[in-house]
Amino acid sequence: MMETKGAYPIILRPTDNGYYVDIPDFDVGTQGQTIAEAMEMARDVIGLMGIDFEDDKKELPIPYSKSFEAEKEDIVTLVDIDFSEYRKKVDNRAVKKNCTIPYWLSVEAERAGVNYSRLLQDAIISALGLYNQTITKSL
Numbered sequence: 001m002m003e004t005k006g007a008y009p010i011i012l013r014p015t016d017n018g019y020y021v022d023i024p025d026f027d028v029g030t031q032g033q034t035i036a037e038a039m040e041m042a043r044d045v046i047g048l049m050g051i052d053f054e055d056d057k058k059e060l061p062i063p064y065s066k067s068f069e070a071e072k073e074d075i076v077t078l079v080d081i082d083f084s085e086y087r088k089k090v091d092n093r094a095v096k097k098n099c100t101i102p103y104w105l106s107v108e109a110e111r112a113g114v115n116y117s118r119l120l121q122d123a124i125i126s127a128l129g130l131y132n133q134t135i136t137k138s139l
Contacts, residue, residue: 004084008063010042012075024068025061042079047086048095
C-alpha cells in the first residue's frame with residue numbers, strides 16, 4: 001500500500017495561453033489557463049500516476065527526488081495529494097486524456113460532429129475486447 005499523503009514540487013511556467021506545469025518527480029507535465037487550474041491539473045496528474053504506480057506495485061517517487069531548475073518568471077510551489085482520497089474520487093468519474101491529431105483531421109471531425117470522448121471510449125473498449133461487458137462509467 002502506498003503512502004497515503006504527499007506533497008510534490010511543481011514548476012509553473014507562464015505561456016501565451018496560461019501555464020505549463022512541470023512535475024519533475026514524475027517526469028511529466030500538464031497545463032492550465034490559470035494558476036489555480038494548472039495546480040488542479042498537476043494534482044490530477046500526480047494522483048492518477050500514483051494510482052498507476054500502486055496498481056503496478058511500484059514505489060512512488062519521493063518528493064524532491066529529481067533536481068530541477070526554475071527561471072526567474074517561473075513559480076515553484078508544492079501540490080499536496082491524499083492518494084487514498086484521490087482514488088475514491090476518481091474511480092467513479094471520467095478522466096480527461098489529451099491526444100494529438102493532425103489539424104486537417106480535427107477540422108473534418110468537427111464538421112462531422114464527432115464526439116471525441118465517445119469515439120475514444122469505443123475505440124478503447126474495442127482494443128481491449130470489452131464488447132460483452134457492461135460499461136457503467138461514462139462521461
